[in-house]
Amino acid sequence: MLRNLIATLPLAIALAVPAVAQDSFPDRSLRIVHGFGPGGNADTVSRIMAEQMSQGLGEPVVVESRPGAGGTVASGYVAGEDPDGYTMQLLVGGHAVAAALYNSLPFEPVDDYTFLSTIGQFPFFLAARAGEYESIDALIEAALADPGSIVIGHSGVGSTQHLTGELLGLETGAEFIHVPYQGGAAASTALMGGEVDLIIDTGTVIRGQADAGVYDVLAVTSAERWPDSPDVPTLNETVAEGFDVISWTALGAPAGLPENVEAALSAEIQRVLAMEDVQAQIAALGASPRGSTGAELQALIERQIAVWTEVIDTAQIERR
Amino acid sequence: MIDQFLMGLSVVMQPEILIYAFAGVFIGQLIGVLPGIGAITAISLLLPVTFYLDATTSMIMLAGIYYGSQYGGSIASILLNLPGTPSSVVTCLEGYPIARDGRAGMALFVAAFSSFVGGMIGVAILVLAAIPMTSIALRFGAPEYAMLVVLGLLAASLVGTGSQLRSFAMVLVGIALGLVGADATTGYYRFVAMPELADGISLVSLAMGLFGVSEIIRNASNRTRTMTNISVTMRDIIPTRTEARSLLGPILRGSTIGSFFGALPGTGAAIASFMAYATEKRVSRTPEKFGTGHLPGLSAPESANNAASQTGFIPTLTLGIPGDAVMALIIGALILNGIIPGPRLMVDQPLLFWGVIASFFVGNVILLLINIPLIRLWVLLLRIPYQKLYPVIIVMICVGVYSHRTSVTDVVLTLAFGIIGYLMKSYRFEPAPVLLGFVLGPLLEDNFRRTMLIYRGDFAIFIERPISAVLFACTVALIGFSIFSTIKTYRRNVQTRGAHER
Numbered sequence: 001m002l003r004n005l006i007a008t009l010p011l012a013i014a015l016a017v018p019a020v021a022q023d024s025f026p027d028r029s030l031r032i033v034h035g036f037g038p039g040g041n042a043d044t045v046s047r048i049m050a051e052q053m054s055q056g057l058g059e060p061v062v063v064e065s066r067p068g069a070g071g072t073v074a075s076g077y078v079a080g081e082d083p084d085g086y087t088m089q090l091l092v093g094g095h096a097v098a099a100a101l102y103n104s105l106p107f108e109p110v111d112d113y114t115f116l117s118t119i120g121q122f123p124f125f126l127a128a129r130a131g132e133y134e135s136i137d138a139l140i141e142a143a144l145a146d147p148g149s150i151v152i153g154h155s156g157v158g159s160t161q162h163l164t165g166e167l168l169g170l171e172t173g174a175e176f177i178h179v180p181y182q183g184g185a186a187a188s189t190a191l192m193g194g195e196v197d198l199i200i201d202t203g204t205v206i207r208g209q210a211d212a213g214v215y216d217v218l219a220v221t222s223a224e225r226w227p228d229s230p231d232v233p234t235l236n237e238t239v240a241e242g243f244d245v246i247s248w249t250a251l252g253a254p255a256g257l258p259e260n261v262e263a264a265l266s267a268e269i270q271r272v273l274a275m276e277d278v279q280a281q282i283a284a285l286g287a288s289p290r291g292s293t294g295a296e297l298q299a300l301i302e303r304q305i306a307v308w309t310e311v312i313d314t315a316q317i318e319r320r
Numbered sequence: 321m322i323d324q325f326l327m328g329l330s331v332v333m334q335p336e337i338l339i340y341a342f343a344g345v346f347i348g349q350l351i352g353v354l355p356g357i358g359a360i361t362a363i364s365l366l367l368p369v370t371f372y373l374d375a376t377t378s379m380i381m382l383a384g385i386y387y388g389s390q391y392g393g394s395i396a397s398i399l400l401n402l403p404g405t406p407s408s409v410v411t412c413l414e415g416y417p418i419a420r421d422g423r424a425g426m427a428l429f430v431a432a433f434s435s436f437v438g439g440m441i442g443v444a445i446l447v448l449a450a451i452p453m454t455s456i457a458l459r460f461g462a463p464e465y466a467m468l469v470v471l472g473l474l475a476a477s478l479v480g481t482g483s484q485l486r487s488f489a490m491v492l493v494g495i496a497l498g499l500v501g502a503d504a505t506t507g508y509y510r511f512v513a514m515p516e517l518a519d520g521i522s523l524v525s526l527a528m529g530l531f532g533v534s535e536i537i538r539n540a541s542n543r544t545r546t547m548t549n550i551s552v553t554m555r556d557i558i559p560t561r562t563e564a565r566s567l568l569g570p571i572l573r574g575s576t577i578g579s580f581f582g583a584l585p586g587t588g589a590a591i592a593s594f595m596a597y598a599t600e601k602r603v604s605r606t607p608e609k610f611g612t613g614h615l616p617g618l619s620a621p622e623s624a625n626n627a628a629s630q631t632g633f634i635p636t637l638t639l640g641i642p643g644d645a646v647m648a649l650i651i652g653a654l655i656l657n658g659i660i661p662g663p664r665l666m667v668d669q670p671l672l673f674w675g676v677i678a679s680f681f682v683g684n685v686i687l688l689l690i691n692i693p694l695i696r697l698w699v700l701l702l703r704i705p706y707q708k709l710y711p712v713i714i715v716m717i718c719v720g721v722y723s724h725r726t727s728v729t730d731v732v733l734t735l736a737f738g739i740i741g742y743l744m745k746s747y748r749f750e751p752a753p754v755l756l757g758f759v760l761g762p763l764l765e766d767n768f769r770r771t772m773l774i775y776r777g778d779f780a781i782f783i784e785r786p787i788s789a790v791l792f793a794c795t796v797a798l799i800g801f802s803i804f805s806t807i808k809t810y811r812r813n814v815q816t817r818g819a820h821e822r
Contacts, residue, residue, distance in 0.1 A: 037645070038364030044652060047368055066726050069502075069518030076515070101507075106515070151774055157507035179773050180504055182586070182766070185648065189585055189641050193458040195774060204655055208640040208662020281371075284656055318506045 025085060025261050029060040032251070034090040035074030037067050041204075041285060045119060045249045046090045048281050052272040057264075070158065072098050076106035083114065083254040085261035090119075093160050093247030096304035100312050101158050103319045109305065114257040115297040117269045118250045120287030123222035124164055125232065127206045127215040128198050129191060136219040139198065140239045143174035151177045153187035153196035158317065161200050163308055164221055164245050166315040168200075171240035191215070202247075203228070203286035221245040227288065245307075249287065250297050266294065325447050325681075328674025331376065332682050337675070340377050344384020345683045346690065351385065352392020353698075355402040355532060355713065356524050356720020359389040363649045367656075375657035376672045380679040382650045387439065387629045387680065391687050394431045394622055395698055399424055400713060402532040406523065406590040406759050407625040409752055410597040410617075412531055417613030425557035425699045430615055431622045432691040434571050438623030439684040441575035442582065442630025446637075446677055453583045453631065454638045460584055462770040463781050467791035468584075469764040472591050474798055475598035476756035484802075487753045490744075494757020497521055504762070505769045516729035525730045526758060528717050529737025530744070530751035536710050537742040557695060559615070567619045570600050574620035575627040582628030585635045585643040590759050594752075596624035630680055637673060639663055 032050050036042040043065060050061040066074040071094050078089040099109035126136065133139040143150045154162040157180050169176050179196055181187040184205040190196045192214065199206070200221070209215040220232045223244035235243035251269060253262075272278055273291040282289040292300075312319065332341060351362040362385050370378035389404070396402040398415030411431065418427040445453065460468070477488040500511045501520030512518050559567070574596040581592035600620040601610045610617045635641040640661030642648035651661050659669060666673045701709070721734045741751050775781040783789045 038361065038649075040648075040652075043364065044367070044656070051368070064726070067519070068725060068727070069515055073515055073518070148776075157502075157504065177773060179770055180766075181770075182504070183648075185641050186586060189458070189635070189639070190461065192639065192641075193461055195461040204660070208660045208664070211660060212663035214663055281656065284658055318508050320502070320507060320509050 025264050026057055026059045028086065029062055030057065030086050030088065031062050031064050032088050032090050033064045033066055033074050033078050034092075035067055035069075035071030036065065036092075038065050042071075042090055042092055042249065044285060045282065048278060049090070049119065049251070049269070049272060052275060052278055053268055056268045056271055070094055070098055070101075072102065072105055072107075075109075078252075079107035079112035079254055081254050083256040083258075085253060085257055085265055088116070088251050088253045088265070089113075091250045091252050093249075093304070096301050097158060097160055097163060097308050099301075099305045100308035101317070101320060110298065110302060112255050113252045113298075114255055114262055115294040115301070116251040116253060116262070116266050117273075117294065118248050118290055118292040118297050118300070119269070119273065120282045120285070121246050121248045121290050122202055122287040123220045123226050123246050124161060124200050125203060125206050125210075125217050125229075126168075126198060126200050126219045126221070126235075127191070127210060127217050129194070130213055130216050132197070133216070133218060136233065136235065136238050139218060140172050140174050143176060144172070147175035148177055150174070150198060151179055151196040152198045152200065153179050153181055153190045154199070155184040155187055155201060156180055156182065158320075160245075160247050163311050163315075163317075165200050166317070167243070167245065167307070167311050168235065168240065170311065170314055171235075171243055207286075228283075248300070250292075252297075262294070321447055324670065324674045325678060327671070328676070328678030329681070331671055331675035332380070332679045337377055337380060337679075338682070340373070340381040341384055341679050341683055342686055344381035345388035345391075345687050348385035348388020348390075349392040349687065349690065352389035352404060353395045354392075354720060355396050355400070355404060355717050356528055357723055358404055358524070359386045359646050360649065361723050362389070363646060367649065367653060370653045371656065375654055375659050375669075376675050378653045378657065379650065379672065379676045382653055383633070383676060383679065384683050386646050386650065387626065387683065388687060390626050390629045391432065391435055391691060394435065395428065398427045398431060398618075399698060399702060400532065401535040402713070402717070403527050406527065406755060407593040407621075407628070409527065409531070409755050410594045410621040413597070413611055413752055414614055414618040416535075417611070418615075418618065419702070421613055423556065424702060425695050426559055427613075427618060428695045428698060429557045429692070430559060430567065430619050432688060432695070434567070434574070434619035434622040435626040436684055436688040437571050438575045438578055438626035439630055439680070439687075441572075441623070442579050442627035443677065443680045443684065445579045445627075445631055446634060446680070450634050450638050453634050457583050457585065457635055459787060461785075462767045462774060463785050463788040464791065465584075465587070466764060466767040466771055467782060467788045467795065468587065468591075469760050469767065471791055471795050471798070472595060472760050473757070473764065474795060475595055476753050476760065478598040478601055486749055490749055490751070490753035491757035494754040494759075495761030496757075497526065497754070498758045498761035504766050505773070514729065516727050519725075520762075521733065521758075522721070522724060522727070522730045523755075523758065524721055524724050525734040526737055527755055528721055529734040530741035530754060532717055533714070533735060533738025534741025534745060534751070536714065537738060538745065539706055540710065563615055567615060569603075570596075570616035570620035571623045573599060573603075574623035577620075578624030578627030579631045581624075582631035582643075583634045585641055587763070592628040593621035593625040594756060596620040633676075633680070636661070637665060637676070640665065 032046045034042045034046050046063045050063050054061045066077055078087060081087040095109060152165045154165055165178055181190060184201040187199050188205055191199045206215060210217050217232050219235050219238060220226050221235055223236050225234055270291050273289055279289045347362060348359060351357055363382050393404040393408040394411045396404060397408040397411040398419050401412050401416040403409045403412050415427045473491060476491050477484055500517055502518060503510055577596045577599060578592040581587055597617060597620060600616050601607050632643045635643050636647045642651050654661050718731050721730050744751060782792055
């Protein structure tokens with residue numbers, strides 16, 4: 001009896017599934033893939049989104065980490081998946097950097113994607129040991145007076161932080177020595193120990209030391225002053241007019257997503273981003289929660305690819 | 321300090337927090353036993369839980385997983401030759417031969433007790449000297465790290481039973497393997513045969529393959545079905561009085577070495593445990609016994625890696641600087657709770673700061689209490705016949721390796737390293753120095769090239785900076801001592817031969 005019941009089960013499911021699928025997306029679990037280690041910023045943002053989207057969509061959203069080669073392993077994987085909306089990717093600012101930095105990628109950074117929405121945007125801050133430089137102008141002046149005297153520690157070759165430092169050199173004409181560390185925390189330790197003179201990193205890396213008076217925050221890389229630190233001047237208003245670097249997290253999916261699926265996912269993302277809890281969690285990670293249209297996200301990425309390509313060319317950074 | 325510590329203790333003693341402390345160390349212990357699945361996987365899975373806990377409780381639980389897994393790591397190393405972390409590689413060297421000898425229970429007891437003492441000394445240093453240790457750690461810049469690693473590499477070639485020349489050759493092989501991946505200074509790809517290797521060979525693959533899988537292959541080709549004469553009576557588990565007395569020195573030396581290295585962000589437990597091992601071998605009157613199941617060689621590195629995993633919290637708590645990837649995760653949990661870790665943590669959140677430190681004290685006691693009764697159970701695992709036990713272990717290794725980077729390539733590489741490890745053992749080349757070279761090589765390269773960048777290629781910097789100069793002098797002295805003793809032995813041999821001829 002039981003065996004008979006079980007035997008008919010696949011048939012029953014087969015009959016039931018298409019009926020639902022025709023009028024409702026989604027009818028099974030979805031995935032958010034990202035290219036970084038568990039517990040990192042990308043992973044945490046993915047989990048925050050996945051948890052809320054599961055409830056809104058009525059199907060579980062699973063987070064999958066496929067780390068490697070600065071996130072490009074995951075991108076190559078997602079770009080090859082079916083554009084059915086069940087596979088999404090959490091993209092970060094490094095996506096635009098990778099497009100400029102790698103000689104050959106197993107995917108097209110723009111054309112292989114249906115972009116959905118940004119999630120959070122955040123700038124980088126420039127910090128020096130407290131009392132060493134009165135202002136960002138003083139630091140640039142010192143760098144111009146004695147080329148190569150100022151050492152910038154960054155979180156790895158080809159990181160957005162590194163390229164931002166190179167861009168600062170190009171825009172101001174100052175010559176810096178750029179030294180790579182294994183991650184922002186190691187660069188911060190080097191600043192504290194006196195080995196480097198300046199670091200450029202996110203608020204989460206810098207704020208703890210700044211609050212304790214160990215660091216002076218000299219400037220922010222966004223075009224406008226950042227809401228949570230209104231006293232910090234921008235590079236744009238001080239030493240490098242037009243300087244505008246922000247990084248971001250966003251959601252995308254393989255190119256060719258059906259319009260109704262794209263609309264359903266975008267609407268769900270905007271709903272989640274409007275939630276107070278989610279806004280607080282994203283803000284705790286040092287970002288401003290900001291949604292966007294897919295077209296706005298695509299424009300942002302295309303603009304940044306152009307900027308980083310120029311920086312990499314001019315600074316003669318080795319392409320991979 | 322003591323007052324604040326007692327205040328922290330009163331925080332931990334609240335039943336609710338105590339339960340989470342217990343849960344943390346218990347999960348950590350279990351995770352540590354599973355081959356290949358480290359604290360990092362466990363903590364990232366539990367991170368969402370901390371959304372619903374307050375900052376102190378989350379920190380106490382996550383930290384418990386971290387140092388609990390250090391305890392657990394030694395169990396798989398001793399019983400099955402499976403090092404979960406680089407710090408337990410040296411535990412395999414002595415612990416596994418003891419287990420094969422039928423005295424696994426005693427090895428586990430000595431490991432647990434050494435770990436306990438090491439952990440407690442680490443906590444004591446954390447309470448009494450966190451601030452001075454922090455300022456010492458900050459004086460370690462690129463030149464100091466480079467010199468420290470040179471010293472470490474030299475110590476690495478002392479690890480191993482056979483000839484030092486063979487060990488040294490294996491260190492070089494390890495360094496070569498460490499070159500695979502993106503060059504940290506220029507970003508240029510070296511030996512990246514496939515995109516999965518862009519971030520280098522996985523340490524877990526290498527360790528699991530060279531140690532665990534190769535050992536399984538070797539046993540499979542033997543006729544024996546299980547380990548013989550396994551004893552689980554209490555009398556056989558506890559070491560004799562003479563044995564216990566011989567462990568006092570190694571435990572104290574190991575704890576001191578571990579406490580120091582733990583406080584340096586980025587080097588931590590891995591260097592600590594085999595520096596302790598190499599030191600023991602140097603000071604021992606019977607260095608030839610190392611590698612054959614010598615208790616001091618087991619207890620020194622065990623105390624060292626547990627002391628290091630406690631003092632590893634010094635930079636994390638006093639500066640908000642994570643010493644390794646696991647610490648970064650723990651700090652992430654703090655950030656999600658709205659606390660920005662930094663130098664003000666101790667002042668702004670004294671209950672959290674001292675509560676976490678006091679929880680280490682309590683956690684170590686809990687670990688010792690749950691470990692001793694479990695020893696019997698672990699040892700009984702070895703009564704399972706090989707043909708049933710090993711397939712399960714192979715599957716667990718594959719799952720563990722896969723879970724690190726979701727990479728099938730890593731799993732295939734693990735099995736390949738297993739075969740290579742088997743061949744190496746057949747020709748008496750040891751795997752431990754390979755692993756040490758693999759861990760230390762990239763550290764040396766990064767810090768050396770960083771030094772050259774910052775000081776514009778000035779080699780004199782290594783002897784101009786005081787700490788670096790001292791480390792350099794130690795290295796030279798160690799090389800000098802080795803050459804001197806080699807010549808002395810050679811002369812003696814020549815003289816005795818000469819006497820015979822006359």
